[in-house]
Amino acid sequence: MPEIISLGGFNELVKAKYGWMIYNKNDTYIGSSIREYGEWSSGEIEIIKQFVKPSDVVIELGSNIGAHTVPIAQLVPEGLVYAFEPQNIIFENLCANISINSLTNCICEKFALSDNKNENLCAPNTNFLKPENFGAAVLEKSKNNFNYSVPVETLDNKLSHLKSLKLLKMDIEGMELNALKGGVNLIKRTQPFLYFENDKKGETSKKLIEYLWNLDYKLYWHVTRIFKKNNFFKNKKNIFANQGSFNMIGIPKKIDIDVQLPLVEDSNFHPYWSKK
Numbered sequence: 001m002p003e004i005i006s007l008g009g010f011n012e013l014v015k016a017k018y019g020w021m022i023y024n025k026n027d028t029y030i031g032s033s034i035r036e037y038g039e040w041s042s043g044e045i046e047i048i049k050q051f052v053k054p055s056d057v058v059i060e061l062g063s064n065i066g067a068h069t070v071p072i073a074q075l076v077p078e079g080l081v082y083a084f085e086p087q088n089i090i091f092e093n094l095c096a097n098i099s100i101n102s103l104t105n106c107i108c109e110k111f112a113l114s115d116n117k118n119e120n121l122c123a124p125n126t127n128f129l130k131p132e133n134f135g136a137a138v139l140e141k142s143k144n145n146f147n148y149s150v151p152v153e154t155l156d157n158k159l160s161h162l163k164s165l166k167l168l169k170m171d172i173e174g175m176e177l178n179a180l181k182g183g184v185n186l187i188k189r190t191q192p193f194l195y196f197e198n199d200k201k202g203e204t205s206k207k208l209i210e211y212l213w214n215l216d217y218k219l220y221w222h223v224t225r226i227f228k229k230n231n232f233f234k235n236k237k238n239i240f241a242n243q244g245s246f247n248m249i250g251i252p253k254k255i256d257i258d259v260q261l262p263l264v265e266d267s268n269f270h271p272y273w274s275k276k
Contacts, residue, residue, distance in 0.1 A: 167193045223247070
């Protein structure tokens, strides 16, 4: 195991698979995975490697601390990554991780992406001193004593200048459909590959799938285990049991590509919730 460097308080630093990473030692998922394995759900990066080239433009919604942002930026050294993360402290760690790895092709923005830039959204005022899954925070429409407002934008308004877009990646805790609706013109114009989390049950998943079918996308399930035996730190201890990441790949129908993954043919089916 490599040396874990304490930065005081809840922050720690380690040389991970894709570079130096600052993380919260109390984060029970992303932070814990980086601390134990030097990586976070790296199966997602392996699939993204098959889609992007060095000069491509990538948008990542829900970048968190940059566990995926850093390797994606490394994959497109002649391109550009737009990384969006609305939560204050997590956004600061994202910027730190981009800076500490000397990445100059990544633009970090503190916005939530939705379908209405005038929407009022609030983030939880998280206690980062206690163990929690900080990546699972859900934005709310109402503000109370424990929430703070976050700036909201739409993809169509924020990135209307983009002439090309190779990949749109999203992990935004159920707001994927909102973000797609707010970027529908950008998506229709640039026809990017899509890679996004879909771990919500019932109508949330169904509406998301059917919306993308209507935009002429083929969809595939990509399910990966969080724990990998051959992880970067070669740590055999599995702290995540059988937990996995449930994601989808979207490919424009006009693109003829052989994808060795399960094709989505039933919008009511979900590989996780159908087992419940």
